[in-house]
Every structure is written in C-alpha cells, then in structure tokens.
Amino acid sequence: MRKQLRIVHYINQFFAGIGGEEHNDTPLTVVDKPVGPGRLLESLFGEQAQIVATIYCGDDYFVSNEKEVISEIQAILYDQRPDLVVTGPAFDAGRYGISCALVCKAAQDVGIPAVTGMHEDNPGITTYRHEIISVPTGETPIGMASELKDIVALAHKLLEESSSLGPGDQVGFAPTGIRTPYLRENHAAERSVNMLLARLKSEPFSSEISNLSYGSVVAPEPIKDLSSTKVAFITTAGVVPKGNPDQLSTNVNRRVMEYDISNLEQLNVDEWESLHSGFKGFIYNTVNPNYALPLPAFKEAERQGLIGSIYPQMLSVVGGGCPVTEAKRLGSEISARLQKGGVQAAIVAST
Amino acid sequence: MISALPAIPLSLGAHRVVRGLRVEHLCGDPNLSPDRDWELMYGIATTALEALEVAVGDPQLFQSDLVMSEEA
Numbered sequence: 001m002r003k004q005l006r007i008v009h010y011i012n013q014f015f016a017g018i019g020g021e022e023h024n025d026t027p028l029t030v031v032d033k034p035v036g037p038g039r040l041l042e043s044l045f046g047e048q049a050q051i052v053a054t055i056y057c058g059d060d061y062f063v064s065n066e067k068e069v070i071s072e073i074q075a076i077l078y079d080q081r082p083d084l085v086v087t088g089p090a091f092d093a094g095r096y097g098i099s100c101a102l103v104c105k106a107a108q109d110v111g112i113p114a115v116t117g118m119h120e121d122n123p124g125i126t127t128y129r130h131e132i133i134s135v136p137t138g139e140t141p142i143g144m145a146s147e148l149k150d151i152v153a154l155a156h157k158l159l160e161e162s163s164s165l166g167p168g169d170q171v172g173f174a175p176t177g178i179r180t181p182y183l184r185e186n187h188a189a190e191r192s193v194n195m196l197l198a199r200l201k202s203e204p205f206s207s208e209i210s211n212l213s214y215g216s217v218v219a220p221e222p223i224k225d226l227s228s229t230k231v232a233f234i235t236t237a238g239v240v241p242k243g244n245p246d247q248l249s250t251n252v253n254r255r256v257m258e259y260d261i262s263n264l265e266q267l268n269v270d271e272w273e274s275l276h277s278g279f280k281g282f283i284y285n286t287v288n289p290n291y292a293l294p295l296p297a298f299k300e301a302e303r304q305g306l307i308g309s310i311y312p313q314m315l316s317v318v319g320g321g322c323p324v325t326e327a328k329r330l331g332s333e334i335s336a337r338l339q340k341g342g343v344q345a346a347i348v349a350s351t
Numbered sequence: 352m353i354s355a356l357p358a359i360p361l362s363l364g365a366h367r368v369v370r371g372l373r374v375e376h377l378c379g380d381p382n383l384s385p386d387r388d389w390e391l392m393y394g395i396a397t398t399a400l401e402a403l404e405v406a407v408g409d410p411q412l413f414q415s416d417l418v419m420s421e422e423a
Binding site for chain 1: 352353354355360364366367371372374375376377378379381389392393395396397399400401403404405406407408
C-alpha cells in the first residue's frame with residue numbers, strides 16, 4: 001500500500017478566489033482541502049497524494065504582519081505534520097513571491113521540505129535565492145498547468161534526494177547561487193582554453209560563472225524650462241513622521257510612502273525621522289532631517305522661480321535590503337504615481 | 352540623484368548624479384556655521400535642479416563648487 005503524501009499548500013487571496021488588490025488585507029485563513037490551483041496540483045500529484053490544508057492570506061496582510069503570520073503557519077504545520085509544503089506559484093507578483101519564499105523558509109525551518117514556483121526576476125527569488133527551491137515560471141498564469149507539473153516533478157526529486165539535488169539548471173529549479181565544488185573530467189586550464197577557442201570561433205559556449213546584467217535606460221531628454229516644471233522629491237533614507245505611524249520597515253521595505261509637504265517650509269527634527277537601518281541616522285534624527293532631503297532649499301528654489309512647482313507629497317522609501325528587481329518595481333510604481341500627478345522631473349536624494 | 356557615493360549610481364547607469372556630502376549628512380554639514388551650511392545645502396539642491404536641464408548621454412557627475420571646497 002502506497003504511503004499517502006500529505007501536502008500543505010499556500011496561496012494568496014487572489015488565487016484563493018477572494019479577489020484582487022482590493023482584498024490584499026485578507027487575514028490568514030486555513031481550509032482543509034485544495035483551493036484554486038491546488039485542485040489541479042493535487043490531481044497532478046496523483047492518487048497517493050492529498051492536500052490536507054490550504055493556507056491563504058492577503059499579500060499586504062502578510063507583509064504587514066510577517067512575524068505573526070509565520071508563527072501561525074508554523075503552528076499549523078506542527079499540527080498537520082505534512083510531508084511537503086508547496087507555495088504559489090506566484091509568477092511575477094512581487095509581494096506574493098516574497099510571501100511564498102518566506103513560507104517555504106518557515107516550513108524548512110521546522111524540517112519540512114518545500115517547493116515553490118515564480119518568475120526568475122520575482123523578488124521572492126532574487127531576495128531568497130539561496131534559501132528556497134523554486135520552479136522558474138512565466139510572468140503570468142498562462143502556462144500554469146505545465147508549470148504545476150514541473151512543481152510536482154521537482155517536489156518528487158526533492159523528497160527522494162534532498163541532499164544531492166544537483167544544479168538548478170539541470171534539475172529544473174532557479175539556481176540558488178550556492179556553488180558546490182565537484183570533480184570534473186578536465187581541469188580548469190583545459191576548460192578555459194576550450195572556452196576561449198569556442199568564443200574566438202563564434203561557437204556557443206557556457207560560462208561557468210554567470211554575470212547579472214541590470215539592463216540600461218536611455219537618458220531622458222533634459223527639461224527645457226525648469227521654471228514651469230513640476231518637480232517631485234524622493235528620499236531613500238526612509239524619512240517618515242516621528243514614531244513611524246505607518247510602520248515602515250527599516251530594511252527590506254516593499255512600500256512607497258507619501259507625506260504631504262505642501263505646507264511645510266522644512267522638515268523639523270522633532271517631527272521626522274530617518275528609518276534606514278543601513279547607516280547611522282543619528283545626524284538626521286537629532287540634528288537636521290533636511291540633510292536627507294533638502295526641502296527648505298527646494299522651497300527657496302520654488303520661491304525664486306527656479307522651478308514651477310513642487311509635487312505636494314514627499315515620497316519616502318527605505319533603500320536597505322532592496323534587490324534590483326524590487327527597486328525596479330518600486331521605481332515603476334513611483335513613476336506611475338508621479339506621471340499621474342503631472343510631474344515632469346524628480347530628484348532622488350539617496351544616502 | 353544626489354548621492355554621497357556617486358561612483359555607485361554612475362556605474363549602474365544613473366544619468367544625472369549629483370555629489371552630496373556624506374552618507375550621514377547628505378545635503379549639508381553640521382560642522383559648519385548655519386550660514387555656510389545653508390549655502391552648501393542650497394548649492395547641492397540647485398546643482399541637482401540644474402542637472403535636470405542638461406542633455407546627457409552617458410552617466411554624468413554634477414558637483415557644486417561648494418561641495419568640492421568642503422571635502423577633506
């Protein structure tokens with residue numbers, strides 16, 4: 001008689017059928033059967049497997065209550081004792097990918113193997129690459145059926161041979177970036193000469209170390225008339241009202257905060273603080289927060305007619321623990337907001 | 352972008368990079384007199400604003416004269 005494979009599946013509110021962005025604050029919920037893509041997942045695992053519980057949660061709820069959510073999930077896992085945890089797939093959804101990665105970590109921390117699936121640029125992979133096993137997927141759910149099959153295949157391999165899984169690009173998961181030495185047929189001198197010869201002959205070759213490229217952007221055209229331009233100001237020092245009422249994280253931040261500066265002449269040291277945990281905020285927090293974003297100087301420039309107007313909100317992000325792909329996502333979000341607000345230029349004050 | 356470590360954004364392709372002071376005080380210097388500190392802050396801010404009006408191809412560093420003279 002085949003042993004039953006007991007699986008716990010984690011998804012977000014959208015894949016649980018609750019709704020989209022507007023239901024991002026759905027609290028952690030457990031159901032004792034497969035939900036959404038879990039149904040197909042369970043059937044792909046076959047007769048010997050069962051999704052004994054589906055845990056779902058709103059993406060924003062997860063990010064804002066991370067500690068509690070992880071504790072609750074680990075408690076559920078202690079209770080259910082599954083053989084495997086599957087999370088997602090999250091495709092290119094950044095917050096969802098991060099929750100999927102964190103749930104995998106939480107499962108692994110209590111001794112349960114876990115797999116997930118998401119696009120290779122998802123911050124879940126770029127941030128937690130070393131710690132999770134993920135099938136690379138497309139950006140959208142369009143290929144989900146076949147990607148779920150890949151997840152099932154990977155899960156079986158993981159359960160059978162977790163300590164000697166092999167390199168990701170051969171086994172079928174996103175490379176973890178962990179380099180494991182092994183004995184090769186030819187030594188490095190031969191391999192490098194062969195690689196060079198192939199390159200000189202324009203023949204295909206595989207680099208043994210891959211280089212990440214961040215891509216490039218063409219410089220925007222200069223502003224023709226600054227005196228009629230609306231300019232926005234952004235700080236990566238996580239400048240927030242003192243006491244951090246919105247609970248912006250000091251590191252690994254995923255949100256863009258906006259604070260009204262339309263009636264302010266400057267940032268008063270009693271009213272603002274810089275949260276970024278990557279440097280000493282002492283001077284910003286006890287002497288002068290305007291060193292982080294020189295608001296009085298920009299207000300003076302506006303008075304002098306150097307600039308047309310100032311966007312009424314100061315945008316604040318925390319630059320720490322921010323991988324490139326996440327920064328790109330935050331940047332896209334910021335530029336969409338600013339374009340909507342008629343802003344034509346922006347200055348980022350980055351510590 | 353105003354940066355205390357301009358080499359980093361320049362190497363990553365940020366087109367208009369303005370040198371600031373230090374990571375701990377980017378747009379001014381608490382060791383200066385209030386007047387000089389204000390001149391410095393205004394100098395950095397206007398250098399950044401003026402950089403927006405300059406056509407650039409490759410990443411370019413902009414620097415207020417005041418920043419040069421304050422550096423050790």
